[in-house]
Amino acid sequence: MDPLSLGLILAVVTVLVLFSGVSVAVGLLIVSAGFLLIFDGARSLQLLPEIFFGKLDNFALLSIPMFIIMGASIASTRAGADLYEALDRWLTRVPGGLVISNLGACALFAAMSGSSPATCAAIGKMGIPEMRKRGYPDGVATGSIAAGGTLGILIPPSVTMIVYGIATETSIGRLFLAGVIPGLLLVSLFMLWALYDTWRSGSADALSGRSFSWKERFEILPRVLPFIAIILGVLYAMYGGLATPSETAAIGALLCLLVAIIIYKLWSPKLLWDVLRDSTRESVMILFIIAAAGVFSYMLSSLFITQSIAAWIGTLDVNPWVLMFAINIFLLVAGFFLPPVAVILMAAPILLPIVISAGFDPYWFAVILTINMEIGLITPPVGLNLYVINGIAPEISLRTILVGSLPFVACMVIAILLLCLFPDLATWLPNYVMGEAV
C-alpha cells in the first residue's frame, strides 16, 4: 500500500481509537504498535521500549514538572483572589474597571499558574458573583472568565509552549516571547468586547466603579507581588542566559513552594502533599503522552507516512494561505475534542515541516496553534473551562455560559486573522530580544 493511503487509514483508525474512551497515551501506543505489527512485522515492536525511553531521556523535559509545581503551588493559595482584589482596588477609576480587573487577573493568574481550569476557578469564584452583583450581564461575567482562563497556555511561562518546543525542537525561550504580544492583544480584545457588550445590554451603570482608599490599595500589594516577582525573575534568568529553562524553572518551583509555605501559610503536610500530588499527576500524564507520541511519530516516519504527506503537499502547488487556512480548520476541529498537549504532540511533527516549507515562521505558527487550542477550551464538547464555570456558578445555565463565551471565541479568531496580516506581532519580540532565528 502506498504511504499516503496508509496515512489516511491511520488517521481514521487513530480518531476511532482515541474516541473510544481509552486514555490518549495508551491509545497512541495501541495505534503505533498495531500499525508497526501489520506493516513492518513483529520485530519492529522490540524497538518500542527503547524509543519510549529515549523520548523521556531529555533534560529539557524537567521544565514541565517544574513549571507545573510553580503553578500548582500558586493555585493552592489565595493568590488568585488577592490578585483580583488588588486589580479591582487599583482600577476603580477606569470605566468597567471590574470586568477589566477580572480579565487582567485572569491573564496574570493564568500566566503564573499555567492552568486554565485553575484560573477559571480561582478568579471566577470571586469575580463572577461580584460582577453579577454590580449588574454585569451573566454572559459577560461568565464568558470573560472562561475566555480569560485560556490565556494561560499562551502567556509565558506556558507548559503548552514547552511541549511544542520539545516536539519541534524549537527554542522554548523564543516561544515564550512569541506569546507575549499576542497574549496582550487577546486580553485587550476580550476587554473591549466585555465593555461594549455591557454597555450595549443597557447595563452601563455597572461600568462605574467603587472607590478605595490609598491605604486599601497599598495593603494588598505585599500579598500579590512575591509570585509575580518570582515569575519575572525566572523569565529574566532565562533570557539573561544565566541558565536553561529547566534550571530556572527548578529554582522557580522551589521559590514558589517556599512563598506558598511562608506567606500563604501552607504548613500542613496534607496541603503540601495535595500540591505535590496534583503536580505529579499532571506531569506524569503529560510526560506519558510525550513518550507515547514519540513512539507514534517514530511509527509515522518508519512507515514513510510523514515524508509522503510533506512531499504530497509540496506537489499540490496550493497558495500558502489556503494551506494555512486548512491547517487552522484542522487544528480547530482537533482542539474541539482533544487536550492541547495531545494535539500539539501528534500534529506538530507532521505539520511543522509543511508549514516551514510553505514559508511560515515556526514561532509564529506556535502562537496560531496555541490560540486554536484556546478556542477548544471554551467550546463544546470538551470545553473544560465551561464546565469549571458551571461548577462554580451552578445558578447560571451552561447555555448562558456557552453563549457568553462565543463572542470571545470570535475575538480569538480576530486575533488569528490579525496575526496572519501582521506576523510581526508574534515574531518581533523574540527577534528583538534574542536576535533573528537562524
Next chain:
Amino acid sequence: MAADSNSTLSGPGERTGWLKIVDHISTTCGWVSAAMIVVSVFITCQMIFVRFVLNESTIWQTEAVTFLMVAATLLGLPYVQKLRGHVNVDLIPLMLKPGARKALALFTLSVSIIIVALMLVYGFEFWHTAWSRNWKSDTVWGVRLWIPYLAMPVGFGLLLLQLVADLAAVITGLDKPFNINKESR
C-alpha cells in the same frame, strides 16, 4: 491545562481484598514518583549553585535528574491510572447506553492491558540486555544503564497490575464504566 472532558467523572468506589492491595501499591508509587520530582528540584538547584556560585563544573547532576524524571514518569503511571488522571476523550462512552458503555469499557481496558503487557515484555528485554552486557552511559559519570532502564519493566508492570484491577472492578460492578455516573443522554 489539559484534562478530562467534564465534571461527571468521579473517583473509584470502595475496594477490598487484592484490589485494595493494588491500590496501595499504586499510591506508594505515586509517593515515590512525587519524591523523585522533589529530589530533582533540589539536585537542579544544587547544580546551579555549584556552577554559578562555586564556579565548578558539574558531573552527575544533569544525567541524574534526567533519569529521575524518566523514573518518576514510569513509576507514576500506575498511580495516575488509579486517580483516573490519564486524559481521555469520553464523548462516545457518554453517548452510549449503560450496557454498551460497559462493553466498550471492558474492550478498551482489555486492549490497554495487551499493549501495556507488550511494553512490559519488551521493556524487560530492553532492561535485561543492558544488564547482561553491563552497558554504561557514555558520559563522565558513566552510570550503569540497567539502573535507569529498570524503570521500564517496573513502571509498565505496575501499570499492568492497576489496569487488571480496574478491569476486575468494572466486571464486578465496583467501578462504573469510564467512571461515568450519569445515565446515557
